Amino acid sequence: xxxxxxxxxxxxxxxxxxxxxxxxxxxxxxxxxxxxxxxxxxxxxxxxxxxxxxxxxxxxxxxxxxxxxxxxxxxxxxxxxxxxxxxxxxxxxxxxxxxxxxxxxxxxxxxxxxxxxxxxxxxxxxxxxxxxxxxxxxxxxxxxxxxxxxxxxxxxxxxxxxxxxxxxxxxxxxxxxxxxxxxxxxxxxxxxxxxxxxxxxxxxxxxxxxxxxxxxxxxxxxxxxxxxxxxxxxxxxxxxxxxxxxxxxxxxxxxxxxxxxxxxxxxxxxxxxxxxxxxxxxxxxxxxxxxxxxxxxxxxxxxxxxxxxxxxxxxxxxxxxxxxxxxxxxxxxxxxxxxxxxxxxxxxxxxxxxxxxx
Amino acid sequence: xxxxxxxxxxxxxxxxxxxxxxxxxxxxxxxxxxxxxxxxxxxxxxxxxxxxxxxxxxxxxxxxxxxxxxxxxxxxxxxxxxxxxxxxxxxxxxxxxxxxxxxxxxxxxxxxxxxxxxxxxxxxxxxxxxxxxxxxxxxxxxxxxxxxxxxxxxxxxxxxxxxxxxxxxxxxxxxxxxxxxxxxxxxxxxxxxxxxxxxxxxxxxxxxxxxxxxxxxxxxxxxxxxxxxxxxxxxxxxxxxxxxxxxxxxxxxxxxxxxxxxxxxxxxxxxxxxxxxxxxxxxxxxxxxxxxxxxxxxxxxxxxxxxxxxxxxxxxxxxxxxxxxxxxxxxxxxxxxxxxxxxxxxxxxxxxxxxxxxxxxxxxxxxxxxxxxxxxxxxxxxxxxxxxxxxxxxxxxxxxxxxxxxxxxxxxxxxxxxxxxxxxxxxxxxxxxxxxxxxxxxxxxxxxxxxxxxxxxxxxxxxxxxxxxxxxxxxxxxxxxxxxxxxxxxxxxxxxxxxxxxxxxxxxxxxxxxxxxxxxxxxxxxxxxxxxxxxxxx
Numbered sequence: 001x002x003x004x005x006x007x008x009x010x011x012x013x014x015x016x017x018x019x020x021x022x023x024x025x026x027x028x029x030x031x032x033x034x035x036x037x038x039x040x041x042x043x044x045x046x047x048x049x050x051x052x053x054x055x056x057x058x059x060x061x062x063x064x065x066x067x068x069x070x071x072x073x074x075x076x077x078x079x080x081x082x083x084x085x086x087x088x089x090x091x092x093x094x095x096x097x098x099x100x101x102x103x104x105x106x107x108x109x110x111x112x113x114x115x116x117x118x119x120x121x122x123x124x125x126x127x128x129x130x131x132x133x134x135x136x137x138x139x140x141x142x143x144x145x146x147x148x149x150x151x152x153x154x155x156x157x158x159x160x161x162x163x164x165x166x167x168x169x170x171x172x173x174x175x176x177x178x179x180x181x182x183x184x185x186x187x188x189x190x191x192x193x194x195x196x197x198x199x200x201x202x203x204x205x206x207x208x209x210x211x212x213x214x215x216x217x218x219x220x221x222x223x224x225x226x227x228x229x230x231x232x233x234x235x236x237x238x239x240x241x242x243x244x245x246x247x248x249x250x251x252x253x254x255x256x257x258x259x260x261x262x263x264x265x266x267x268x269x270x271x272x273x274x275x276x277x278x279x280x281x282x283x284x285x286x287x288x289x290x291x292x293x294x295x296x297x298x299x300x301x302x303x304x305x306x307x308x309x310x311x312x313x314x315x316x317x318x319x320x321x322x323x324x325x326x327x328x329x330x331x332x333x334x335x336x337x338x339x340x341x342x343x344x345x346x347x348x349x350x351x352x353x354x355x356x357x358x
Numbered sequence: 359x360x361x362x363x364x365x366x367x368x369x370x371x372x373x374x375x376x377x378x379x380x381x382x383x384x385x386x387x388x389x390x391x392x393x394x395x396x397x398x399x400x401x402x403x404x405x406x407x408x409x410x411x412x413x414x415x416x417x418x419x420x421x422x423x424x425x426x427x428x429x430x431x432x433x434x435x436x437x438x439x440x441x442x443x444x445x446x447x448x449x450x451x452x453x454x455x456x457x458x459x460x461x462x463x464x465x466x467x468x469x470x471x472x473x474x475x476x477x478x479x480x481x482x483x484x485x486x487x488x489x490x491x492x493x494x495x496x497x498x499x500x501x502x503x504x505x506x507x508x509x510x511x512x513x514x515x516x517x518x519x520x521x522x523x524x525x526x527x528x529x530x531x532x533x534x535x536x537x538x539x540x541x542x543x544x545x546x547x548x549x550x551x552x553x554x555x556x557x558x559x560x561x562x563x564x565x566x567x568x569x570x571x572x573x574x575x576x577x578x579x580x581x582x583x584x585x586x587x588x589x590x591x592x593x594x595x596x597x598x599x600x601x602x603x604x605x606x607x608x609x610x611x612x613x614x615x616x617x618x619x620x621x622x623x624x625x626x627x628x629x630x631x632x633x634x635x636x637x638x639x640x641x642x643x644x645x646x647x648x649x650x651x652x653x654x655x656x657x658x659x660x661x662x663x664x665x666x667x668x669x670x671x672x673x674x675x676x677x678x679x680x681x682x683x684x685x686x687x688x689x690x691x692x693x694x695x696x697x698x699x700x701x702x703x704x705x706x707x708x709x710x711x712x713x714x715x716x717x718x719x720x721x722x723x724x725x726x727x728x729x730x731x732x733x734x735x736x737x738x739x740x741x742x743x744x745x746x747x748x749x750x751x752x753x754x755x756x757x758x759x760x761x762x763x764x765x766x767x768x769x770x771x772x773x774x775x776x777x778x779x780x781x782x783x784x785x786x787x788x789x790x791x792x793x794x795x796x797x798x799x800x801x802x803x804x805x806x807x808x809x810x811x812x813x814x815x816x817x818x819x820x821x822x823x824x825x826x827x828x829x830x831x832x833x834x835x836x837x838x839x840x841x842x843x844x845x846x847x848x849x850x851x852x853x854x855x856x857x858x859x860x861x862x863x864x865x866x867x868x869x870x871x872x873x874x875x876x877x878x879x880x881x882x883x884x885x886x887x888x889x890x891x892x893x894x895x896x
Contacts, residue, residue: 057782061423063502063800065786066815067509073497073559106584107416107564116583172614180618187624188615189586193407193607196581306611308586316585319745321779 022349029345033338040334041095041327045088048326055080055321059104078104078323091327100331101324105316110328113313118332119203120190121302121309125294126204127229132236133287139237140244140283141271144252155241162238171231171304178227185227188306192220228305232298236290243286247279254278280351288344295340296333406603406879406895407625412610414584418567419543420492423499425889428540429608429629432888433590435543435573436598438467438486438522439534443883444649446802447708447843449534453481453544453574454522456537462529462841469520474595475546476571476578483516488547490514490524491557500541503801506530507808507838531841535803540888546572576601576893586610590892601893608892613750620644620874627882628874629889632750633693636872643877648695651749651871652704652799652886655692655756657864659738659792662821667736670792671821673860674731675769680717680864682724682767683760688867691759692751695870701854702797702807702865706886708843709804709850716858717865724767733769740771741793743781748796749869756866757794788819794866802886804850808834810863811853820862830856 055078056071064070075081079090094101100110143155178185190205191197198208198217205221251257252275260270297311310329317325414426419435422428440452449456454467473481494504494511504512506526512533513525524533536542547555549572554562566572571579576598577590590606611619616628617635621644631639640646657679659670669675685698700711742757754775761771771792776784784790797816800806809816811834813824824831833856837849857863873884881896 051780052783053777053780054783055779057779057786061499061800062786062797062809062816064423064499065782066809067502070497070499070501105415107418107421107568108584113585116585175615176618179624180622183622187619187622188611189609193587193609193625194405194605303612304615306586306609306615308583308610313585319777319779 026346029342033342036338037331037334038092040330041092042088044327044330044334045091048321048323049084051321053321055104055323057321059320059322095331100328103317103325103328104322105320105325110324113325114310114328114332115203117297117308117310117313120307121295121297121311123190123204123206124225124228124232124298124302124307124309125291127225128232128236128294129287129291131229132233132240132290135233136237136240137244137276137283140241141248141276143241143245144248145271147249147252152245156245159238159241162234162236162241164238165234167231167235167298168300168304170234171228171301174227174231175304186220186223188304190221190224190307191217192224195220224305228301228307231301232294236294239286239290240283244279244283247282248275251275251278277351281348284344284347284351288340292337292340295336403605404603405605405607406627406892407607407609407619408627408890408892409611409616409619409625409629410608411612411616411630412585414588414610416564416568416584417571417579417582417588418564419541419545420489420496420500420561421498421564422541426608428888429890429892430588431540431543431573432575433577433606433892434571434575434579435540435545436473436481436575437540437542437544438537440538441802441885441887444706444885446535446538446706446886449538452538453486456534458531458534460841462531463526465524465530465533466517467522467524468518472597473574474597475549475574476593476595477546477549478595479546479548481544481574483518483520483522485544485547486522487514487516488557489544490522490542492545492555492561493542495556495558496561497559500539503536503539503541507805529839529841531846532801532803532805535805536801538887539801543573543575546574577606580605598893602896603892606892617874620876623876623878626876626879627890627895630750631872631874632747633695633870633872635750636874639874645875645877645879647873647875647882647884649871649873649884650695650697650705651869652706652802653748653796654699654702654704654868655748655751655753655794655796655866656702657760657792657794657866658816658820659862659864660788660790660820661826661862662788665789665791665821667738667791669731669733669736669738670862672731672733674727675733676862676864677716678724678728678731678733678767678769679764680724680858681720681727682764682769683717683864683866684719684763685713685717685866686719687763688756688759691755692867692869695872696751697868699865699868701851701858702810702863703804703850703854704799704868704886707799707802707804709837709847709854711851711854714855714858716855721767728768735768735770737770737772739774739791741774741776741781741784741790743778743795744775746778746795748798749871751867751869753794753796760794760866786819788821799886804837804846808838810857810861812861816863817861822862827856827860830860 056065056074060074079087103110103113106113139155143152146152179187186192195217197205198212198214201208201211206218209218209221257274260274297309297314299311299315302309302311314329317329410426412426413424415424416422417430419431422431436453438454439449439456442450451470453469453473455470457466469483475481490504491514493501506512506528507530508528510527515523517523550563553566568582576593576596578593580589580591582588588608592604613630613635617631619625620628636646659676660666661671663671689696689698697705698713699705700713703710742753744754746753757773761773764771808814811817812822812826812831833853837853840846840849871884873882873890875882879895883894884890
């Protein structure tokens, strides 16, 4: 019996059913991802310990650091009195139980801190990515379809401004103009100072407020999203416009587009079913990268608006040599990028049959 | 089909999204005009918003030793003795009266009045003993406060139903000035023991205290987020003068945004504006309360022959530095409200002195001293912590100014900045040739500055030991053994004059500090120990 018949027989009878190529691919990618996450923890741990400086210096005051007993107690409590290899192994052991250690700065479990910081950043990132994907792709397509005409030039100028303007300056300028001068936007933070956060489900105030039926809190949270969202959206839109325009221009000259037009298909159908689909792969790549970058936290914007997200947390952890927090942030950021890449790779296959696993 | 006929739907969707967001913004906020909504109602329902650049780590008094932590714990916990307003020269009773023995070794605290924790439990002598022993047992940042000058733990004992004695192994005149520290707030022992509290190292009550308070202060914790916001509500069992604001929000905001917030009444108090930022704010909708900070910027020069290169350990070189600095220009950089301290002890504390001839600008004297030191133009490495801003003054900016001023008298400094933690590590290890940093007082008493005396912890880092200068050491010992405020003041003044002439430390500036309030705030007082008492703001 030939191999193909054997295989077909096995599938037909259900005996020794083989996993589909896609599932095999997914399995391999997940296994590799776990190794990558392990690598991230190792690199983060190594680099953090290579940085000159002692966490004792950052955590204890002058008096306390002059007292050998207090220093010894601190080192023992933080596990810093053990050899580096043992510290790393202990860390991995705790990690397997979901324990990311205790932050030297906040004195909270790192997992607790991240449970607050990550949703804050995720909320902002989702707001930005939704807005910027719609705007960026739309403007990019418009620019490409009006190649070298005034609309194209205007859009390219706007995108250049978007990627060139420093985010911290833009944040302060928008805050000054829209909050202080025009009274159109609320102040810093995720909610009004007098407001209480909604009951925590996701940690994202807009979503949690909706789930709790607190429309006033939802409105307040959404209003606070606008200014930081606009700051980050401007940069993301600038990027998406450029990539979309370039990708669409590549596809515009293809024979199948000419054929679609020649067949008399409606313009909207040509754009959405043929043009966009054909140019989506590079767009998807940059969307994934930007989303990963947003989810990793944007320090400057979060600092200006007092957002309390991952960026601010990471900055404070790094400047104070808060090793457990640094490791926790490194782990989260690593997982974000690995997961984003995996999703993008899978999406490639969905969009373009030519790159599917067989 | 032509290109111009295509109208992407996305543009319309995006425009709708933005319009909707801005409409919601306009509907749900008054923009900058927050004053009315936070000021309505009687005192019990008024909300006060205070902006602060957080350095908060915990609200557990026994572990807290940061500026923001002081603000938080002052609102939640009472101490045995305290200070009134901004006067830190005279401790006054809060939970207890105090009496010091003639040899200054024993301090007796006697409960006075009626004080009740937020749980309803009365404050007892047992709570005082437990709270103090907890500070010692945890061995955290503030535990040194309850060590005597010999480095031994003070013995804490209940000696009567309402009496606690604190016994030191050596004279401890400064103890009444230490007890008002917010890290020594008195906690509800019965409540905390149910939540893992202990007066030993095994204490596990911190996480409870970071969500609930266990004090007898005017406020209790409503919510606590160490990174963004602490909200206080009234303590219904507080027996003191009820605060004007029933709810206080202390939020983490950077300096530039604090200015905008207080001008638009989004916040009623801003704690971290610097001299430049408060320009023009003392009129109209805002007021500025100006004071001098107790933080002292100082230089040091290594006396260790292995590090000094035979330069910085020369007394004449140090004289050249002291008289080569242009103190007026440094004050101008630091901003209005700054002063030049006469010695290491800040101007507000007992024993403070005015600048004298040893630390007055005199370039000809500096040049002559440099020549007699045999200095041949060697480059001195001058270290400082980068990105460190104290009362709005960047340490690096002062370092740059000093470099150019000392260059003018012939001293060549090479600036070597490093991140704060790296700098602190090297400084504490005694590896640095020279540099600038600052000292923030642990408690408002000149004894806190004995660390700079020969053989003190900070002096040792520069290689200046007890036998390095017998005269200064003798003056220091005399100050330690002096008793009573007048004698102590005189002794510490004498010690500082000798320090100015002979020590490797050069105090340079105490920056100004500014509280900015909205016009709705009628009364606010700065305090060198806890910055501001939220309960006394009106």
